[in-house]
Amino acid sequence: xxxxxxxxxxxxxxxxxFRFLIGGLAVSFFAALGDVLKPKSFAGLFGAAPSVGLATxxxxxxxDGRTYASMEARSMVASAGAFLLYACLxxxxxxxxxxxxxxxxxxxxxxxxxxSLSLWLALLR
Amino acid sequence: MRVSLHLLALRQTKWYEYxxxxxxxxxxxxxxxxxxxxYGPTLGGLFLAFPAIFPAGATLVEKHERExxxxxxxxxxKRGRQAAALDAYGAALGSVGxxxxxxxxxxxxxxxxxxxxxxxxTMAWTIVSILLWRVxxxxxxx
Numbered sequence: 001x002x003x004x005x006x007x008x009x010x011x012x013x014x015x016x017x018f019r020f021l022i023g024g025l026a027v028s029f030f031a032a033l034g035d036v037l038k039p040k041s042f043a044g045l046f047g048a049a050p051s052v053g054l055a056t057x058x059x060x061x062x063x064d065g066r067t068y069a070s071m072e073a074r075s076m077v078a079s080a081g082a083f084l085l086y087a088c089l090x091x092x093x094x095x096x097x098x099x100x101x102x103x104x105x106x107x108x109x110x111x112x113x114x115x116s117l118s119l120w121l122a123l124l125r
Numbered sequence: 126m127r128v129s130l131h132l133l134a135l136r137q138t139k140w141y142e143y144x145x146x147x148x149x150x151x152x153x154x155x156x157x158x159x160x161x162x163x164y165g166p167t168l169g170g171l172f173l174a175f176p177a178i179f180p181a182g183a184t185l186v187e188k189h190e191r192e193x194x195x196x197x198x199x200x201x202x203k204r205g206r207q208a209a210a211l212d213a214y215g216a217a218l219g220s221v222g223x224x225x226x227x228x229x230x231x232x233x234x235x236x237x238x239x240x241x242x243x244x245x246x247t248m249a250w251t252i253v254s255i256l257l258w259r260v261x262x263x264x265x266x267x
Contacts, residue, residue, distance in 0.1 A: 015158075016155055016158070016159075020152070020154065020155050021151065023151045023154020024146075024148065024150045024154070025147070025150075026154075027146055027151075027154075027177050028143060030178055031178045031182055032143075034212075035134050035137075035185070036130055037129070038129050039211070040186060040208050040212050041214050042215060042258055043186075043212065044182075044214060044215015044217075044218070045215045045218060045219035045258060046178065046182075046215075046219065047176070047178045047179035047182050047183070047213075047215065047219060048179065048216045048218075048254070049219065050173075050223055050226045050246065050247060051178060052150065052173050052174075052175060053173040053223070055150075055154050056154055056157050056158060056173055057173070057230060057243060058239065060158070060161070060166075061234065064166075066239065069166075070234045071165075071167055071170060072157075072166045072169060073170065073227050073231035074227070075170025076170050076174045076227035076230070078171065079171040079174035080220055080223040080224035081220075081224060083174050084217055084220040084224070086176055086220075087176075087213050087214070087216040087217035087219075088213075088217050090210075091213035091214050091217065094183075095206070095207070098203075099206075100184075100206065101183040101184045101205075101212075102183075105176070106180055112175070112176060116174075117171070120167065124167045125167065
């Protein structure tokens with residue numbers, strides 16, 4: 001029984017490691033693409049690239065099945081809507097209120113969380 | 126406005142800035158998986174559209190633009206913030222593409238090949254984002 005628990009823990013940690021590695025690589029790749037492209041408004045498209053989605057869905061579909069991954073993708077649609085409002089607010093905070101990029105983009109995360117969770121409670125739970 | 130590639134821009138970013146993005150991206154992906162395991166895929170799936178790239182990207186855009194101006198002898202400048210705001214505007218357009226990616230995967234993944242579905246979703250994101258960017262840039266847009 002101890003061997004079963006240990007091997008279960010080992011599989012779990014291996015899965016986490018691969019999630020970390022693939023997620024990190026996906027985000028880094030799209031971020032680097034954004035760095036090398038101009039104009040800035042075009043490069044900004046890559047700030048909303050499906051990096052975390054690609055990494056997670058590929059791993060989730062393999063480990064938990066495609067129906068499970070489909071449910072995650074459905075939630076992703078809702079939080080992508082929250083992302084749109086988040087990005088608009090960040091831009092407005094920087095341009096109109098002259099906030100720094102760090103302050104605006106981090107503060108606006110509150111809006112992303114609030115909208116995503118509200119949509120989850122209202123439509124997805 | 127023409128889209129251009131500037132590979133030398135990769136040198137502007139320090140190694141630790143790449144490391145931060147890697148660590149942040151990896152952490153968010155792990156978190157999404159853990160939340161899904163603990164609370165279910167509908168809650169964990171929200172984090173698939175978490176702004177993992179944008180905050181660090183916008184901050185770096187502002188920083189590099191300010192450094193560029195400083196090297197040119199211009200101390201006080203709004204250019205950094207303006208460049209970051211443009212980056213945010215692009216991200217807003219890209220998020221519509223991200224929504225399309227989610228829609229495609231949600232509908233197609235249960236019954237189709239995984240790799241093809243993810244490739245189709247990525248293409249949907251690319252096409253919708255670029256089309257929106259092009260339309261938004263055209264003179265007739267109100």
